[in-house]
Amino acid sequence: MFQTFLIGLREGLEAALIVSILIGYLAKIGRTREVRAMWLGIAAAILIALAFGALLTFGPSTLTFEAQEFIGGSLSIIAVGFVTLMIFWMARTSKNLSGELRAATDKALDGPLFGLVALGAISVGREGLETALFLWAATRASASDSTSALGLTAAAVAGILIAVLLAWLISKGLLRLNLSVFFRWTGAFLIIVAAGVLAYGFHDLQEAGVIPGLHSLAFDMSQAIPPTSWYGVLLKGVFNFSPATTWVEFTAWWSYVIIVGTLFVRNLRASTDQSSQKVSVRR
Amino acid sequence: MFTSSTSRSALAVVVLGGVLLLTACEPNQQPDEAITVSSTDDKCEVSAQEAPAGTLKFDVTNEGTKVTEFYLLGEDGLRIIGEVENIAPGLNRSLTVTAPEGSYFTACKPGMIGDGIRNDFTVTKSEGGTEAVAEDSKLAEQATTQYASYVKDQTEQLQSGTKKFAQAYSHGDDDKARRLYAEVRMHWERIEPVAESFGDLDPKLDLREADLEEGQEWTGWHLLEKDLWPPKDDYDALNDADRQKYSDLLVSDTKILYDRTRDMSFTPDQLSNGAKELLDEVATGKVTGEEEAWSHTDLWDFQANVDGARIAYEDLQPLLATRDKELDSTLENRFDDLQKLLDQHRDGDGFVLYTELSKDEIKELADSVNALSEPLSTLTDKVVG
Numbered sequence: 001m002f003q004t005f006l007i008g009l010r011e012g013l014e015a016a017l018i019v020s021i022l023i024g025y026l027a028k029i030g031r032t033r034e035v036r037a038m039w040l041g042i043a044a045a046i047l048i049a050l051a052f053g054a055l056l057t058f059g060p061s062t063l064t065f066e067a068q069e070f071i072g073g074s075l076s077i078i079a080v081g082f083v084t085l086m087i088f089w090m091a092r093t094s095k096n097l098s099g100e101l102r103a104a105t106d107k108a109l110d111g112p113l114f115g116l117v118a119l120g121a122i123s124v125g126r127e128g129l130e131t132a133l134f135l136w137a138a139t140r141a142s143a144s145d146s147t148s149a150l151g152l153t154a155a156a157v158a159g160i161l162i163a164v165l166l167a168w169l170i171s172k173g174l175l176r177l178n179l180s181v182f183f184r185w186t187g188a189f190l191i192i193v194a195a196g197v198l199a200y201g202f203h204d205l206q207e208a209g210v211i212p213g214l215h216s217l218a219f220d221m222s223q224a225i226p227p228t229s230w231y232g233v234l235l236k237g238v239f240n241f242s243p244a245t246t247w248v249e250f251t252a253w254w255s256y257v258i259i260v261g262t263l264f265v266r267n268l269r270a271s272t273d274q275s276s277q278k279v280s281v282r283r
Numbered sequence: 284m285f286t287s288s289t290s291r292s293a294l295a296v297v298v299l300g301g302v303l304l305l306t307a308c309e310p311n312q313q314p315d316e317a318i319t320v321s322s323t324d325d326k327c328e329v330s331a332q333e334a335p336a337g338t339l340k341f342d343v344t345n346e347g348t349k350v351t352e353f354y355l356l357g358e359d360g361l362r363i364i365g366e367v368e369n370i371a372p373g374l375n376r377s378l379t380v381t382a383p384e385g386s387y388f389t390a391c392k393p394g395m396i397g398d399g400i401r402n403d404f405t406v407t408k409s410e411g412g413t414e415a416v417a418e419d420s421k422l423a424e425q426a427t428t429q430y431a432s433y434v435k436d437q438t439e440q441l442q443s444g445t446k447k448f449a450q451a452y453s454h455g456d457d458d459k460a461r462r463l464y465a466e467v468r469m470h471w472e473r474i475e476p477v478a479e480s481f482g483d484l485d486p487k488l489d490l491r492e493a494d495l496e497e498g499q500e501w502t503g504w505h506l507l508e509k510d511l512w513p514p515k516d517d518y519d520a521l522n523d524a525d526r527q528k529y530s531d532l533l534v535s536d537t538k539i540l541y542d543r544t545r546d547m548s549f550t551p552d553q554l555s556n557g558a559k560e561l562l563d564e565v566a567t568g569k570v571t572g573e574e575e576a577w578s579h580t581d582l583w584d585f586q587a588n589v590d591g592a593r594i595a596y597e598d599l600q601p602l603l604a605t606r607d608k609e610l611d612s613t614l615e616n617r618f619d620d621l622q623k624l625l626d627q628h629r630d631g632d633g634f635v636l637y638t639e640l641s642k643d644e645i646k647e648l649a650d651s652v653n654a655l656s657e658p659l660s661t662l663t664d665k666v667v668g
């Protein structure tokens with residue numbers, strides 16, 4: 001039962017973290033219209049995933065394994081693209097907002113609506129199909145001595161709910177920070193998370209056989225960090241950390257962190273310079 | 284930032300996903316056909332060690348205490364054919380994969396660590412889904428075996444007939460030789476593509492005077508044909524010694540052909556191409572009256588060529604019927620039409636002489652040959668592969 005809870009927690013965290021940070025950010029800059037749009041995307045993704053899960057479980061056809069992995073992997077990589085765009089969009093708005101130019105930036109902000117719906121949908125849909133298949137399997141499972149179908153489903157759902165709660169708490173806690181600090185921390189955090197999503201996306205494509213090298217491991221810490229332990233689950237859920245990491249994943253992770261991280265730091269410096277200039281002007 | 288280019292890329296994702304879903308489906312079998320797998324913390328029990336090729340369904344139940352995974356791995360133990368992750372204790376999940384014949388491994392991975400608990404798994408030849416392929420090769424084999432025995436039978440009859448003909452001719456019994464000539468040659472004409480495949484024998488046995496090259500010695504059937512149906516002027520009949528020499532040569536060369544065809548084997552495309560070649564022979568040699576320039580017994584050869592093509596087609600027919608019913612019935616009808624036309628020119632046991640045919644009758648025959656030749660040329664495409 002606890003194992004089922006952990007699965008729900010892990011899958012839930014993977015989806016909820018990115019979304020909650022972005023929603024927290026939108027709330028902070030007072031853009032409720034975009035928040036609603038994002039929820040819309042998330043709701044759509046949940047419904048579609050559940051429908052597909054039911055169809056694939058009970059319907060006449062099921063997806064091939066390669067297709068499942070290919071869809072999951074591709075969505076992960078696309079999600080990373082959107083998150084990266086969001087990180088730099090946040091950089092730009094937070095910069096402008098710190099300059100007390102809220103009215104002007106509102107105009108500059110026109111149009112992110114669709115992107116946010118898509119990001120919400122992709123982030124949730126990415127893990128949604130796998131989770132939906134799992135949930136339908138749980139509802140179908142016949143009750144055995146120690147477990148019941150209802151109990152298993154409840155445990156998994158509880159895991160997901162805890163994940164959502166954790167994500168919400170993280171964004172709440174971050175909300176107390178001022179905007180530039182919020183941006184600095186969440187931006188850096190999102191880069192690490194997105195790098196994990198990217199690496200795992202490549203892993204899925206390796207499993208689908210689209211990219212080779214599934215068995216050339218950079219390192220294997222499975223014994224030290226068992227994937228079924230609570231800390232293994234948290235590391236996987238938050239950072240998509242895989243105890244057994246292939247060279248392709250390893251390379252993807254570091255490439256992303258180095259390239260996007262460098263751009264991010266340069267962006268930070270630029271905005272700091274800008275604000276110090278303004279201070280000197282006022283003086 | 285999120286402008287039209289991002290909505291375009293999002294649209295592309297949706298379209299891509301849709302296409303994938305359409306092309307990446309496989310049947311969701313009923314559980315009663317499934318292979319059951321019981322995964323515990325230290326065991327991986329699979330209810331079957333082999334299954335016929337096609338769609339396989341594994342029903343995996345986690346009866347251990349750790350989250351488990353189930354894999355079907357390729358022969359190298361590395362390539363993942365299919366997997367189910369996240370099977371919580373007490374949970375049952377299924378894996379549906381399509382697997383061709385071969386060796387595989389099943390693996391349960393309790394705790395999701397390491398290489399898992401592996402078992403050998405064999406996918407055997409299918410009795411269901413891919414049956415057609417297995418049966419096709421059987422039909423093809425049957426066709427080629429039948430054709431090989433047909434070739435053997437014809438060369439046997441050719442050899443014994445040739446001996447009789449050669450004896451009558453060398454002993455000066457010209458009437459008997461003339462009677463035998465067209466009849467015996469039919470056995471040759473029925474398997475002409477096979478005989479022609481022996482580049483050294485074909486010219487020795489079947490060269491026409493018109494095709495004689497400078498310095499080449501003329502031997503074989505048509506030399507004797509000319510001597511049996513000599514032109515009115517300007518012809519020196521062969522003397523007894525020459526008669527003996529050339530008829531002996533005909534017999535010994537036929538014996539070589541006979542020996543070589545004893546253990547010949549064929550492929551379906553050799554049959555279908557052979558049938559086409561025979562029809563071409565008819566069109567270029569028989570329907571024009573060039574083949575039997577002196578005896579004018581072209582219709583015997585015509586019939587024999589058509590016989591040969593028909594036998595090859597009939598041997599292939601069971602195979603063709605599984606692939607293209609329409610072509611099969613077209614060919615059958617055209618063969619019938621041509622045969623009916625030929626039957627109109629029968630005379631006793633044989634046929635009328637080519638010289639007795641009217642221009643219209645020749646045209647009619649030629650048209651019928653072309654009508655058959657055209658669909659016959661697509662036969663190879665259908666029976667190969």
